[in-house]
Amino acid sequence: MATPLAYDLEAAETRRRWPEALREFSTRRPLGAIGAVVIVFMLLVAVLAPVISPYDPVAIDFGAMLARPSPAHWLGTDSFGRDVLSRLIHGSRTALLVGFGASILGAALGAILGVGSAYFGGRVDLYVQRVMDIFLAFPLIILALALVAILGNSIPNLILAITVPMIPRCALVIRASALSIREMAYVDAARAAGFGHARIVLRHMLPNVMAPFLIMLTAFVGQAILLESSLSFLGLGVQEPTPAWGLMLSGAAVEFAERAPWMAVFPGLAISLAVFAFNLFGDSLRDALDPRLRTQ
């Protein structure tokens, strides 16, 4: 088992090697690199959506209903004659907005709670743990469902509804990681030396939970995107005529699954690809950042 001091040194080493780590990452971890490329591509698409989409995503064209993929409509049209490709492109905005928004917010709040809870220990830990346990006991989708029912159907409300169930899950992971550092002798040594709470938390604990935090963040972006699509599928997420991937998969897409399979296939692929990329990237990130898992 690595000694506390050695661990600290190794962690410091990791921080210094960031730029090299990036290059090393792409060559030694091709899967993660692929994931990263896909993510960057999606971000570009989302940002440039109005520029690159061939048609207006909400423009109805009954003359071109249910058209198969063709040079005019690369991915075909849906039951209203709306271009699937354009809707997919604009849908990426919703997906990434909700995905990033909810997971960053959730992960950040969760991290604060987790680290704080681990650091202060004792009563604080007990109470925070109880509250987290209570919210963890609710199934993810039920909590999101209830929150959407209360708050209504807009995108900010959707982000909030997905953030809240995320917080305890993030807090749990971060707390476990922070606890293992808390147990390390050097934290007690730092306290003994008279360093303040803030300094210890910021300089010693936070950087060392950064690795699990980032891994969790990327995993949770994927989860958030899936949750948003599930909610839209159930009719509780984004509403028509706003394009969103989950929304494109519900109702009409299922009914026309045989006659116009492109309506369901492409949004499904888009969601899968997005979540896949985030998970792939996160997986490789974990391998790269966790010194204990590096190959010898």
Add this chain to the structure above:
Amino acid sequence: MRTYLFKRFLLMIPTLLGVALVTFLLIRVIPGDVVELRYSGDRGAVSQELLDKERARIGLDQPVWRQFATWIWGVARLDFGQSMWTGAPIWQEIKLRFALSLQVAVMATIVAVLLAIPLGVLAALKQDTWIDYAVRVFSIAGLAMPSFWLGIVLILMLLIVFSWLPPMVYTPFWVNPWQNMAQLIWPALAVGYRYSAVATRMTRSAMLEVLREDYIRTARAKGLMQKLVLSRHALKNAMLPVLTVVAIEFAFLIGGLVVTEQVFNLNGIGLLFVQAVAHRDYTLLQALVMLVAGVFILVNFLMDVAYAWLDPRIRYR
């Protein structure tokens, strides 16, 4: 260890109480109530007087604290009341659906474990080779696909390719095992594949971590066969975090399969949840949340017991 476990057991109670309170308040914040919904009048209106009388009959006109007290008192006597939507006793509403959800959860967990452990171990042993990559891609693919999409595709394939449809009505296992399996194997596979992803990853990283332990290196250096090393030393220690993950995922499966149940048309707890929220059926919703939370908390407690037993540091506290 006994005092530790006793303390953990005691902690279950405030958690459950907390869940009860939060649920109670949360669902009452959602606008609309069961009476309004029941008599919303697809054909015209119903008088306000009628609505108020209904509310009084169900007990919705009481102040919130009194409603809570009445309900908690009932729960303490294991009486969960009647559904506000149908008037039937809660237990009657839940029992069939719980049996189904429980069975799907168990079957899915078995599928997940059967997939995760061999694949995870394999990936750990062959780290950074193409086998490792293949396993990781395979398991992440399961995590990435929306469950409803997978379900739709599966059912459509069964229909188009085999012209066969799973049974529509739930028959308990002891009544007709063949029909029971024919209906539930598909969602179990879809869900199990999805949940194996997390377990596979966990197994892989746990294995990797353990393989680096000094005593493993010593064992290998001593020349023991790799297989022996794995089976006795590595696996046992790797099991703990994997077990945690599997247990937690299992707890999530009860009540978390809302979309899957819709797609496979399973009459389970998830669907009941959605209906209860849609109907604002407070008593049913409260009972369901208590059930799911209860399962979750129980599983957590059992995990604590397992940890306490397996981890010597806690055992001798």
Add this chain to the structure above:
Amino acid sequence: MRRCRGGFIALLVLALAQPAWAQEKPHSGGELVFVVPSEPPSYDAHQEETFGVIHPMAPHYSTLLRVDPFDKTGTRPVGDLAESWTVSRDGLVYTFKIRRGVKFHDGTELTAKDIKASYDKILSPPAGVKSLRASAYGSVKAVEAPDASTVRFTLKWPESSLLLNLASPWNWIYKADILAKDPHWYEKNVMGTGPFKFTEHVRGSHWVGKKNPDYWDKGKPYLDGYRAIFISNSAAQVAAVRGERAMIQFRGFSPPERDSLVQALGPKIAVQESPWDCLNFVSMHHEKKPFDDKRVRRALSLALDRYEGSKALSRITLVKDVAGIIVPGTPYATPPQELEKLAGYGRDINANRAEARRLLKEAGVPEGFAFTFKNRGIPHPYEPVGIWLIDQWRQIGLNVKQEILEASAYHPMLKRGDFEVAMDFQCGFIVEPDLDLARFTSTSDANYGKHKDTVIDDLYVRQARAADPEERKKILRTLEKRLLDEETHVVYTLQWHRIIPHNSKVKGWTITPSHYLNNQLDTVWLAE
């Protein structure tokens, strides 16, 4: 020779009078399996209003009158428990002769007092019991049972719709003795005189009924029993019919669902279609600017290309016919040529839209004017029609944002009047103008747009009292013109379209515009 000819003529008359498949002789036997999208909350139809009660439970009960199960318009009342009836000259007294030998499922005999007790419960329920349709019988002064086989209804004023009202599928006849002991008994129990006896109900799963061997109509029911399976997901319902695990669903499927069934099963599927007694219309709040100006309201109606919309939307959702205030195909419906004269129903859409723009300008509504359209979150046909409406209004320079509300938020929103423009609906369980048009009177609780038009109130009362059907038709035309054209209080969109693809083995069931009618299943039989 003469005997032969007489017999031949009789056969001819018989063949012409009955529907097509009646030429085939019904077989007895078999179990009808059908799917129902929702479950009954309680078992008392007097207190419920969802089809989830009617579909699985109607076969257990009889009503005084019912709608002719072979009539496609669903408007012809025939006797169920009533053998015959007479109406007094002044139209105030209806006397019904009740069949003898009708037995409840527990073996006791039905008499007129059971019918009186059931109607007393419907018209003036005891304390603590609700009756949702009491207001439809405002004209009834008293219900009496002078002897065991006579029931007499005395009215305060003549009402031509009474017979159809009494044929309501909700007015199940209960046992008087049980009602006297416990008026809540029927909320949790089943005891009727219908063609099928109650076997079991497993919550969340299915409902089973078995043939009633003592049913008064000897020889019926043909089926040995039925099984209703509760499936809420519509894709799963289609899969059930497609996989031949269920034979029919009595509410309706969407056009693509019908197409996929026809394509997959070919001759094994028969499709029945009919206009539905349901329609979405746009409600504009008359107390909010600029919708208090009838020019603006008229413009919103003129913008809609109903005929093109019908062609396209009927391929993807549950709407089809361009209609006025009465369900097309029923006796009081406006003929299409007459309909074209109303605002927004003309064929020249460009002229209509130009007119709409002109009206908006005149009313002071600027180009690009924005408002919120509140719609209900139901996939068929609310959402597609909503999307279409927004697109059509865009064509006259209006910038409309849609806000979708979940069902539980939708009704309170309408009731509170918390909207500028909202999607509203007019659905009936029987095609009867008195019931379908009551909401457009000034005092109706369902008049969410809050229009106050005494002319319409007056016309409504006159058509209800009209004894001559031709005169009633004329009054209804005038009412329609006032509602949709002169004042444009509401904007009617397209009539819903009911599509029932079912296994071709199922015979003896005729579609009507209402999914609450024709569910007793006594006339249904299964071919080999």
